[in-house]
Amino acid sequence: MKKASTAKFPLQLGIIKPNSAGIDVGSMNMMVAYPGADGIQQVQEFDAYTDDLHALADHLQQVGVHYVAMEATGSYWLTVYDVLTTRGFEVTVANPTHYKNVDAQKTDVNDSQWLQQLHAHGLLRSSHIAEEQYRELRAYIHQRNIKQSQKSDTLNRIQKVLTEMNIKVQHIISDIEGVTGMMIIERISTGITDPAALLAGVKINQLKASKEDLERSLVGLYKPYQITLLKNHLADYHYYKSKMLEFEKEITDLLTRLVPPHAGSVAKKEKATKVRKNQYHYNIKEYLHKIVGVDLTEIDGLEENTVLTIISVTGLNMKKWPTAGHFTSWLNLAARPKISGGKVIGYQKRITNNTATQAFRMAAQTMFKNKGQLGQLYRRLSATKGSKKAIKAVARRLAVIFYNMVSKQTKYDPKMVVLDEEKIRERKLARLNREVAKLGGKVVFANN
Missing domain, CATH: 3.30.420.10 (Ribonuclease H-like superfamily/Ribonuclease H)
Structure with missing residues (x-):
């Protein structure tokens, strides 16, 4: 007793x-x-x-x-x-x-x-609320995402009208939202129906489809009311796209104000390379580097869009979370065991709408093809415990790296995520010994 x-x-x-x-x-x-x-x-x-x-x-x-x-x-x-x-x-x-x-x-x-x-009595825990400028940044990003979603819905309606007209060009061209696809749709909305006229000036040699297939795909049932619908949908598409650009300019202006004076100014200019669909036209990466002090986009899976989304929620004051463990727990990426009688009887299941958590998880999902250590971790966990647990584990690892880089102002080092191969080997040997012991045997390794 x-x-x-x-x-x-x-x-x-x-x-x-x-x-x-x-x-x-x-x-x-x-x-x-x-x-x-x-x-x-x-x-x-x-x-x-x-x-x-x-x-x-x-x-x-x-x-x-x-x-x-x-x-x-x-x-x-x-x-x-x-x-x-x-x-x-x-x-x-x-x-x-x-x-x-x-x-x-x-x-x-x-x-x-x-x-x-x-x-x-001091029993209430305060929720995390970012500083005013980061709340403003989050509002702009949220509104841009809404316009992006509305633009995607409108593009689906455009393709539905094309399908009703029995036009198959959206199946022939891989990206109907590209320059060639939108050029053809614009011409259809003006009443042009001749396939040769619709393809005039199109660089067919840059497409995978042949000229014959393209011409056949543009032979459809052009009804006046369908062309009217297409014209209106196209106007909505350009409207939402212009609104995305307006919010992008607001985001860039705000990032300009967030750059510390000692970091130097950033020239507001559009990217020289071709911008991928729904990506930012301005060089957000350079702004983020000067604001944060370290380049977070060097972390595997964290692109400039992802980093921008995360800091708009968390801000840069990591002192609100004493350790990386507190940070991952707030993100709902850390396990919360239920302990009774000194034993773990299960784990709490929590649902969160935290935008930063979703960003880390989306970044973790891209690791299945990654050739680095995070990719190895994802594939190993996915094979043994399933993709859901693998995503959460890798997202937690990304969050820990993010926290340490921002709080300690250290550059990204791939050694941060190097797997402890010796510990993995020991766990495999222990598991193998347990299985063999059940059969009454013992594992003996020959010395090389």
């Missing part, structure tokens, strides 16, 4: 932040709970108009509140957060899934009181 611990603990939780308030944020009103002068919790309701937000800040300053806690509900918390932080309050935005009120006792008043009590 083990000896009982003699450590003494208070029966009540101590108050760590006595001057704290809890806010239940709604679309049109807010319930605010805070400690009164007599030590009794007070609850007051405020409207959600802008002048009411400033009145709320004034009131909290008058009653001596410094710490404020609220839950991240939709987008309503954003304006409250901005007003309170600019007024000097230390604001904690808590994830609603991280705390629970008493069952069947959920009201706006109770929620604000519960938030205030938890925050006063």
Whole structure:
């Protein structure tokens, strides 16, 4: 029998932040709970108009509140957060899934009181919120992605109209969105139906298809209303493409402001090489290198689009996560074991919509053809544990490298991901010995 611990603990939780308030944020009103002068919790309701937000800040300053806690509900918390932080309050935005009120006792008043009590005892964990400029960058990237999705949907509608006209050129040309494909579609939308006229000026020798196949693919049933539909879809396509470019310019302007003065300026110019579909026209890589201080695109799988997406979510202040383990746990890329009786009985399954997590996982998916160490790790894990676990493991490794490079300002070193071949060999031998031991034998290796 083990000896009982003699450590003494208070029966009540101590108050760590006595001057704290809890806010239940709604679309049109807010319930605010805070400690009164007599030590009794007070609850007051405020409207959600802008002048009411400033009145709320004034009131909290008058009653001596410094710490404020609220839950991240939709987008309503954003304006409250901005007003309170600019007024000097230390604001904690808590994830609603991280705390629970008493069952069947959920009201706006109770929620604000519960938030205030938890925050006063120091039991709330703040969600990660990037600095303002990175939130702006994230908004631009999100809107560009929306326009890209709308452009892709419109391109599908264009191909549907071509199919209804029994035109097969979209199956003959590998990329209908390329220069040749769009030139032919533009001519069809103007009413040209003759295959020879549609192919005039087209560099057929650069295509895999023959001239005869191209001409046959353009013999269709050209109906006036279908040409009208095609013309309108094409106008929508160019509109969304122009909007993508507009947001891209906004992103580039913001990146220009994010470049530190000591890093030097970056010339805003378009790429000299041909831009791949949906890629940025400007040299984002150079901006990222000067902003971050190291070239993160040297990491296998992390292209400039991926890095841009990740830093728009995380920012560059890695001190918010004490270690790489904390960073990967926040990304939901680290295993969370369930331990009972000193034994691991399973692992928690969590779902996250974190954009940075999705970016790391997408980068990990590209490793199946990679010839480097990360590619070897992916293929080995995929063969033994399945592709899902392989993607998560490689994504975690990428996140660790990202964290170390940004926090320590070190250049990418392939040795960071070198697999420990000796440990792998030992695990294989141990597994082989266990299998042979079940059969009553023993593995003996001959010395070379």
